[in-house]
Amino acid sequence: MDIKELDKEYIAGTYGRAPLVAVSGKGAKVLDEDGKEYIDLGSGIAVNSFGVCDDEWVAAVEAQLHQLQHLSNLYYTQPQVKLAQALCERTGMKRVFFANSGAEANECAIKCARKYSHDKYGDGRSTIITLINSFHGRTMATLSATGQDSFHVHFAPFLEGFKNAPANDFDAIKALCGEDVCAVMLELVQGEGGVLPLEKEYVQAVAELCAQRDILLIIDEVQTGNGRTGSLYAYMQYDIMPDIVSTAKGLAGGLPMGACLMGEKLKDTLSAGTHGSTFGGNPICAAGALSIISRLDEKLMEQVRAKSAYIFSELEGAKGVKSVTGLGLMLGISCERPAKEIAAECLEQGVIVLTAKDRVRLLPPLNITQEDLEKAIMILKGVIGK
Numbered sequence: 001m002d003i004k005e006l007d008k009e010y011i012a013g014t015y016g017r018a019p020l021v022a023v024s025g026k027g028a029k030v031l032d033e034d035g036k037e038y039i040d041l042g043s044g045i046a047v048n049s050f051g052v053c054d055d056e057w058v059a060a061v062e063a064q065l066h067q068l069q070h071l072s073n074l075y076y077t078q079p080q081v082k083l084a085q086a087l088c089e090r091t092g093m094k095r096v097f098f099a100n101s102g103a104e105a106n107e108c109a110i111k112c113a114r115k116y117s118h119d120k121y122g123d124g125r126s127t128i129i130t131l132i133n134s135f136h137g138r139t140m141a142t143l144s145a146t147g148q149d150s151f152h153v154h155f156a157p158f159l160e161g162f163k164n165a166p167a168n169d170f171d172a173i174k175a176l177c178g179e180d181v182c183a184v185m186l187e188l189v190q191g192e193g194g195v196l197p198l199e200k201e202y203v204q205a206v207a208e209l210c211a212q213r214d215i216l217l218i219i220d221e222v223q224t225g226n227g228r229t230g231s232l233y234a235y236m237q238y239d240i241m242p243d244i245v246s247t248a249k250g251l252a253g254g255l256p257m258g259a260c261l262m263g264e265k266l267k268d269t270l271s272a273g274t275h276g277s278t279f280g281g282n283p284i285c286a287a288g289a290l291s292i293i294s295r296l297d298e299k300l301m302e303q304v305r306a307k308s309a310y311i312f313s314e315l316e317g318a319k320g321v322k323s324v325t326g327l328g329l330m331l332g333i334s335c336e337r338p339a340k341e342i343a344a345e346c347l348e349q350g351v352i353v354l355t356a357k358d359r360v361r362l363l364p365p366l367n368i369t370q371e372d373l374e375k376a377i378m379i380l381k382g383v384i385g386k
């Protein structure tokens with residue numbers, strides 16, 4: 001039996017997979033089982049920050065594999081601590097909790113925000129405001145936080161204490177920020193919601209309101225983080241200082257790792273026994289992440305912004321394109337044709353693109369060569385304009 005049939009027989013049916021059996025690759029190139037080559041503009045959903053099997057990343061991960069793969073958080077391990085130090089030094093945040101996914105990083109953010117408020121104000125101040133059309137994960141708590149009804153069918157009852165406000169409407173979120181609220185949680189670019197950036201003035205006004213009322217500002221950078229939007233973290237382009245930043249996807253360059261970064265106010269909120277993870281901060285993943293983070297410098301960020309500008313200039317106003325949105329190399333394209341059809345035809349023509357809602361979504365490796373990018377965008381343009 002072939003892999004697709006075996007998958008159908010043995011794998012839980014949670015994914016509507018595209019017909020590509022990936023076996024290997026290098027950089028922005030992926031090969032399928034027949035040796036057909038694809039240019040990858042998806043990076044495994046913003047995970048393979050430097051593409052497939054990047055040499056420097058492989059060397060860093062391999063070196064750690066020969067030293068120690070795991071000993072649990074009952075003991076100290078070196079890569080985890082060095083990574084936390086690097087993240088704090090580069091962001092101004094004060095403490096890091098390591099998890100294994102975006103949802104888990106957000107679970108930590110939620111627990112941390114509630115504990116901070118409970119320690120200081122007692123019961124009754126546990127509500128977290130999130131936005132309509134947001135996406136924060138698939139666990140029960142992060143699903144409860146997610147402001148999209150389509151994810152909610154089948155799974156009631158949800159965790160209490162979440163309210164949703166419409167994006168870019170300051171009066172609406174202000175009206176919800178009552179005595180019961182401990183935190184506001186935002187994606188600065190709504191990824192799964194269609195690659196929609198929030199307005200800068202709105203975000204700054206929310207940050208100011210939060211600061212005035214000791215409401216914690218949680219920025220979900222699971223997708224926008226780690227260089228994806230053209231700065232180390234997207235919040236840096238909004239000129240705000242969050243209390244909590246959660247991240248995951250691109251952090252370890254293809255290995256499962258999430259992180260919850262906590263600012264000055266939350267330095268001592270999580271004490272021994274209040275949270276934990278068996279795998280969190282695993283040495284292999286941490287070594288991979290250290291390699292990635294050390295390479296996200298200003299020179300690379302400039303290249304990310306330049307490639308972003310190139311994609312905007314190629315696609316805005318092109319035949320069949322209604323609009324292009326996004327930040328850095330996290331882009332959404334609204335097209336006259338259905339996004340799913342475009343993605344399927346691109347795949348046939350050797351280009352991997354993703355979708356988000358009714359949009360084509362691009363998340364290429366941060367270091368994709370200009371040559372690969374141009375080739376892929378020409379094919380995409382042809383498919384969109386067909």
Ligand SMILES: *Cc1c(COP(=O)(O)O)cnc(C)c1O
Nearest residue numbers: 101102103135136137191222223
């Ligand atoms: C992908 C994503 C998550 C969930 O991450 P997982 O690693 O799949 O648990 C949470 N928030 C945002 C903004 C995401 O894009």
